[in-house]
Amino acid sequence: MNNSSQERIVKSYCRGCHGGCGVLVHVNDGRIVSIEGDPKFPTNRGSMCSKGLAAMQLVYHPDRITHPLKRVGKKGEGKWQPVSWDEALDTIAGKLRQVKAENGAESIVLGYGTGRNYEQFLYRFANLLGTPNVLTAGHECYGSRIAATAVTCGKLPVSDYDNNPACVMVWGNNVLWTNGDEEIGVKLSRAISNGAKLIVVDPRLTFLAGKADIWLQLRPGTDTALAFGMANVIINEKLYDKQFVDDYVYGWDRFVERVQVYPLDKVEKITGVPAETIRKAARLYAQSKPACIQWGVAIEQNINCIDNNRILTDLMAITGNLDVPGGSVFYVPPKIRTISEFAGHRYLPKEQAQKRLGGDTYRLANRIAVLTPKAVWDAIFTGKPYPVKAMLLHGTNPVITRANAKEVYRALQLVDFLVVTDLFLTPTAELADIVLPAATWLEFDDIGDYLFRHGYISARKKMVQIGECWSDHKIFSELGKRLGQEDFWRKDVEGDLDYILEPSGLTWKQFSEIGYLQGEMEYRKHEKKGFSTPTKKVELHSTILEELGYDPLPRYQETPESPISRPDMLELYPYILITGARIPVFFHTEYRMIPWLREIHPDPIVEIHPDVAKQHGIKDGDWIFIESPRGKVKQRARLTTGINPGVVAAQHGWWFPEITSPAHGWDISNINILTDNDPAGNDPMMGATNLRVLLCRIYPVVEDLQ
Amino acid sequence: MTEEYALIVKTADCIGCTACEVACKQEHDIPVGPRWIKVNTDPPKEIDGRLQLRYSVSHCLHCTNPGCLAVCPSNAIIKRNDGIVLIDPALCTGCQACVDGCPIGVMQFDKNKALAEKCDLCVARHDRGLNPACADACPAGCIYYGYTYEVFDKAGKPELLSIYKK
Numbered sequence: 058m059n060n061s062s063q064e065r066i067v068k069s070y071c072r073g074c075h076g077g078c079g080v081l082v083h084v085n086d087g088r089i090v091s092i093e094g095d096p097k098f099p100t101n102r103g104s105m106c107s108k109g110l111a112a113m114q115l116v117y118h119p120d121r122i123t124h125p126l127k128r129v130g131k132k133g134e135g136k137w138q139p140v141s142w143d144e145a146l147d148t149i150a151g152k153l154r155q156v157k158a159e160n161g162a163e164s165i166v167l168g169y170g171t172g173r174n175y176e177q178f179l180y181r182f183a184n185l186l187g188t189p190n191v192l193t194a195g196h197e198c199y200g201s202r203i204a205a206t207a208v209t210c211g212k213l214p215v216s217d218y219d220n221n222p223a224c225v226m227v228w229g230n231n232v233l234w235t236n237g238d239e240e241i242g243v244k245l246s247r248a249i250s251n252g253a254k255l256i257v258v259d260p261r262l263t264f265l266a267g268k269a270d271i272w273l274q275l276r277p278g279t280d281t282a283l284a285f286g287m288a289n290v291i292i293n294e295k296l297y298d299k300q301f302v303d304d305y306v307y308g309w310d311r312f313v314e315r316v317q318v319y320p321l322d323k324v325e326k327i328t329g330v331p332a333e334t335i336r337k338a339a340r341l342y343a344q345s346k347p348a349c350i351q352w353g354v355a356i357e358q359n360i361n362c363i364d365n366n367r368i369l370t371d372l373m374a375i376t377g378n379l380d381v382p383g384g385s386v387f388y389v390p391p392k393i394r395t396i397s398e399f400a401g402h403r404y405l406p407k408e409q410a411q412k413r414l415g416g417d418t419y420r421l422a423n424r425i426a427v428l429t430p431k432a433v434w435d436a437i438f439t440g441k442p443y444p445v446k447a448m449l450l451h452g453t454n455p456v457i458t459r460a461n462a463k464e465v466y467r468a469l470q471l472v473d474f475l476v477v478t479d480l481f482l483t484p485t486a487e488l489a490d491i492v493l494p495a496a497t498w499l500e501f502d503d504i505g506d507y508l509f510r511h512g513y514i515s516a517r518k519k520m521v522q523i524g525e526c527w528s529d530h531k532i533f534s535e536l537g538k539r540l541g542q543e544d545f546w547r548k549d550v551e552g553d554l555d556y557i558l559e560p561s562g563l564t565w566k567q568f569s570e571i572g573y574l575q576g577e578m579e580y581r582k583h584e585k586k587g588f589s590t591p592t593k594k595v596e597l598h599s600t601i602l603e604e605l606g607y608d609p610l611p612r613y614q615e616t617p618e619s620p621i622s623r624p625d626m627l628e629l630y631p632y633i634l635i636t637g638a639r640i641p642v643f644f645h646t647e648y649r650m651i652p653w654l655r656e657i658h659p660d661p662i663v664e665i666h667p668d669v670a671k672q673h674g675i676k677d678g679d680w681i682f683i684e685s686p687r688g689k690v691k692q693r694a695r696l697t698t699g700i701n702p703g704v705v706a707a708q709h710g711w712w713f714p715e716i717t718s719p720a721h722g723w724d725i726s727n728i729n730i731l732t733d734n735d736p737a738g739n740d741p742m743m744g745a746t747n748l749r750v751l752l753c754r755i756y757p758v759v760e761d762l763q
Numbered sequence: 764m765t766e767e768y769a770l771i772v773k774t775a776d777c778i779g780c781t782a783c784e785v786a787c788k789q790e791h792d793i794p795v796g797p798r799w800i801k802v803n804t805d806p807p808k809e810i811d812g813r814l815q816l817r818y819s820v821s822h823c824l825h826c827t828n829p830g831c832l833a834v835c836p837s838n839a840i841i842k843r844n845d846g847i848v849l850i851d852p853a854l855c856t857g858c859q860a861c862v863d864g865c866p867i868g869v870m871q872f873d874k875n876k877a878l879a880e881k882c883d884l885c886v887a888r889h890d891r892g893l894n895p896a897c898a899d900a901c902p903a904g905c906i907y908y909g910y911t912y913e914v915f916d917k918a919g920k921p922e923l924l925s926i927y928k929k
């Protein structure tokens with residue numbers, strides 16, 4: 058890179074994933090010329106990942122949507138006409154007004170994908186519009202962690218890597234490659250370099266599993282049983298923190314009784330992990346002070362979603378690791394308006410909130426304003442309990458990411474009016490009536506990491522303008538103003554950012570000059586004010602779940618499609634399929650069109666054990682079919698001894714932007730064609746689907762059938 | 764004699780994230796095709812009595828006696844006093860003798876430009892007192908750059924020698 062005098066360096070905050078890393082963006086003559094990690098930023102300290110480093114190819118990608126588009130052909134035909142923002146927004150506002158008048162606001166569904174720091178703007182718009190229906194991944198990703206920990210200990214505990222944990226237990230998470238739901242992976246790396254012991258729970262060999270002092274390679278879907286086994290050791294060997302239990306735990310005796318249901322020999326049978334290994338891990342975790350648990354989304358995407366999160370929270374609590382330095386802590390955010398305050402849940406009339414789709418069934422999800430997607434598809438197909446007529450989806454590609462993708466595709470084809478806001482014409486956007494061009498994170502001002510819980514917020518800054526692209530924030534503000542929400546949005550988004558920041562005493566401009574704000578951390582807050590639960594204690598026995606009509610104690614359930622629960626299926630579908638192992642260069646369905654990233658990872662990869670491959674005549678690199686009762690897709694085999702022979706691990710998020718037809722190959726390798734969304738198998742509290750555990754068969758793709 | 768510079772990846776610490784690859788692409792504006800640094804997933808193997816996942820990283824090692832330099836018929840390849848091996852694109856004829864001449868198979872060839880190319884140790888950054896782009900980006904901190912003896916100290920010479928033997 059030339060360092061010409063024209064070049065200026067702007068500090069900003071990456072959003073290649075959710076965010077987490079400070080960046081220096083080099084801008085020359087109005088054009089971004091390079092991006093690097095900010096050595097002075099407290100998390101990444103100059104390092105970066107491939108996704109963030111490739112952001113230039115995202116911003117200037119020739120396939121970006123740069124103007125609002127109106128469908129002129131049949132749905133999904135790929136015929137578009139550019140229209141002005143005024144025409145697009147007026148059309149959308151008119152349609153929403155009509156649906157609201159004829160069917161009620163609840164017939165309009167808003168939706169977003171992975172967390173991108175505009176959720177509070179979307180919820181504010183939805184609440185003011187009067188719809189309780191916001192479709193997210195929250196029923197099985199992060200939202201479920203929030204919901205489970207809220208009822209157990211009041212708030213989401215996050216690993217405190219800066220204070221030298223003596224032991225880290227990484228559970229179903231490849232945090233070195235993946236996004237920072239909570240903390241970013243590089244902080245875990247530093248903790249390990251500083252000597253933290255490492256326990257890894259994962260059915261696949263990852264880099265961390267290989268490095269671990271103890272790796273527990275469990276049968277997929279049995280994490281909750283494994284955690285109960287550890288609790289059993291910790292309780293029966295009296296390794297728990299008696300003082301903490303006496304002072305701050307509610308429901309201890311009932312919890313102990315429940316834990317006795319899971320003796321180690323039984324847990325060994327369920328999980329396939331030798332009892333002695335479980336014992337060793339339980340002792341190492343309980344006897345290392347302080348210790349933390351780094352958990353990931355993998356444990357949430359099955360029927361045990363909430364109880365899995367609860368039993369791990371219980372382990373943090375009974376070992377005395379909650380909110381202690383180096384343990385699992387509640388970071389204190391800077392003093393700004395809270396997410397829920399800005400989201401304006403109070404504006405949603407009670408009678409509207411009661412109409413949330415599936416709200417009566419998934420009552421814990423309902424509590425945090427989350428719904429399960431199947432309820433929306435069913436309402437589109439059947440009109441029950443009421444019809445869904447219009448959907449506005451932002452930064453989400455449910456055709457690829459939600460369970461039972463064929464059903465999702467049919468539902469989105471069928472819905473009367475679909476608006477999709479995105480960077481590219483994804484397979485989901487191709488089904489829309491109107492497509493709005495979103496801005497990347499280098500094209501608008503924003504408060505980064507507002508949603509997340511590691512204790513700080515960071516300024517993200519506008520560097521360039523591409524076409525007529527707008528931030529999602531601005532779209533909600535401008536659309537809201539067309540729908541009678543004028544009094545609730547400021548003149549422009551900067552005004553809204555000022556409003557959020559107001560309690561800090563800073564304006565957006567002042568904040569953006571400072572770069573980031575960190576809350577003033579205080580540990581052991583429970584010693585002053587207890588935990589934020591009804592009993593002010595950590596509720597191993599949850600009074601809230603009891604009131605909602607659920608088992609107040611966690612328990613383990615066999616996943617609905619496993620060799621144990623469905624032995625009748627094994628003849629046809631003999632392998633356990635796990636999905637969604639992380640790919641370092643992609644984020645869910647994103648970035649397949651970025652040349653530098655796709656070059657590194659050109660094809661979808663399915664991992665199988667060499668012995669199994671041999672039985673099927675599959676060689677490394679062969680394309681193979683993976684099939685479940687819902688359908689089949691193909692991916693390329695990677696043979697590895699890092700997985701048990703009975704397990705097959707397929708990747709998620711695959712579509713092919715280079716296929717120019719409007720379908721963009723959405724059904725070629727999309728693993729969610731195989732997953733199930735039958736409500737009978739969902740988590741009963743949250744509505745999580747079994748994305749991560751199902752049964753499959755595999756066979757080579759025969760060339761002439763391709 | 765002037766000390767020579769080296770860049771070595773301590774592969775035992777590499778997490779396989781490929782940030783180095785993209786940092787390199789961006790720094791040198793390299794299109795799809797040539798990969799001056801490349802992360803390879805190795806098959807799992809038993810190390811210290813347990814199954815481990817390791818990555819190997821291929822890139823120019825700026826050899827003491829560069830095989831590429833020895834076979835280049837147009838004298839396009841030079842080794843500077845500070846050890847950095849460079850290709851002069853004005854002299855390169857695209858004959859690819861160096862591709863075969865490289866003992867570790869890391870010489871790249873840009874088909875569109877019809878030129879051989881490879882890691883230049885980020886000389887432009889080096890001359891400004893900066894580390895190579897890959898080393899600065901690496902979240903695992905496993906890319907070491909500096910005087911040869913310092914790098915060997917940190918990254919471990921035995922591993923380097925095993926790379927040489929390939």
